[in-house]
Amino acid sequence: MLGSNQYGKAEIRIVRVDRRPGGDELTDLNVSVALRGDLAASHLTGDNSNVLPTDTQKNTVYAFARQHGIDSIESFAQRLAEHFVASQESIREARVSIEQYLWRKVDGNHTFERTAETRTATVHHGPHGTQTVSGVRDLVLLKTTDSEFHGFVKDRYTTLPETADRILATSVNATWRHDGADPGAAKRALVEAFADTHSLALQQTLYGMGSRVLERCPEVVEVKLSLPNKHHFLVDLTPFGLDNPNEVYYAADRPYGLIEGVVRRDGVEVPEEVVWSF
Known part of the structure; x- marks a missing residue:
């Protein structure tokens, strides 16, 4: 059938x-x-x-x-x-x-x-009416400090060192479901939250960005975020007799961590029209 x-x-x-x-x-x-x-x-x-x-x-x-x-x-x-x-x-x-x-x-x-x-x-x-979902794609953001990553699970395959100071960069793909929201205000909220959140994980930053949109834009009921972690690794300069006090990095394009999530107002349901897709 x-x-x-x-x-x-x-x-x-x-x-x-x-x-x-x-x-x-x-x-x-x-x-x-x-x-x-x-x-x-x-x-x-x-x-x-x-x-x-x-x-x-x-x-x-x-x-x-x-x-x-x-x-x-x-x-x-x-x-x-x-x-x-x-x-x-x-x-x-x-x-x-x-x-x-x-x-x-x-x-x-x-x-x-x-x-x-x-x-x-x-x-x-x-x-069932009209549903509007706005968004932004390929919004590249980077902060040179105020980002840490430590306390994570370690097993026999773990080689990643903990860090209390790293570059945090991502290419934001975000959508927000709303009824007449100003897309400019939502984008500004995303950028500001990324900038002023002292990040212990990109997951924490994602939640902060989505929450900031809901705080600033009352017409928005839900924010979906997909944040690839654009890794920057410190280059080992010791073979050349040089130190590297968080100044010289290798920007890796793949593989990358991909952090995704939804921040939604309490009690909000997802209508069928929003998920209509193939």
């Missing part, structure tokens, strides 16, 4: 330029649409009478960008999701996911430099 299924247009690349007297504004997006509903006939018999072509979905994204503009990726995603459900009798649920590549204006007019991090937003719209 046919189980859960969905279809849509993935990774629709769109760049919108807003021409303004004080200088152009650039919005650079990667939009993915997924639809669910009465679609069994297409799978079972090839009957496409309930199928809105994915090419039409792509064209809708471009048309909406022109007709309505893109004030925020959350509102743009919600507008699209509501449209697909309202305009198609066979569609009961829509999920629109957006990646926003950020550009910094260089000359105050029309030259831009792309930054490393990516903003994200996913909107689920269906019979």
Whole structure:
């Protein structure tokens, strides 16, 4: 029998330029649409009478960008999701996911430099209402001190020495479920908590970052964090007759520790729409 299924247009690349007297504004997006509903006939018999072509979905994204503009990726995603459900009798649920590549204006007019991090937003719209999840990906943070790691389990395979002073670095991948939260405020809370937490473990830092978002952003009900530990190891310079007082490090890209967790307000349940995915 046919189980859960969905279809849509993935990774629709769109760049919108807003021409303004004080200088152009650039919005650079990667939009993915997924639809669910009465679609069994297409799978079972090839009957496409309930199928809105994915090419039409792509064209809708471009048309909406022109007709309505893109004030925020959350509102743009919600507008699209509501449209697909309202305009198609066979569609009961829509999920629109957006990646926003950020550009910094260089000359105050029309030259831009792309930054490393990516903003994200996913909107689920269906019979149970609308759920919005915003986030940030590849937000690289590093602190040169105020980080320790000791007191851990040791067995016959343990070679890692304890340390009371180390570099702590990560590439933050975070999402937060909310109802109208300011994504800028959530990101600032993440960065500030990373900076001012004297860390005894990256796990402790993760909880501090998620808690800070909940404290600063009352509209946020849940924060999910994935923090790869971007290890920096002290280089042994004794073969060259040199000491190394925490100054020269080797930056290892793999393997790496991966710390992941959820910080959620008490009593908050996870709606089905948030976990709808393959």
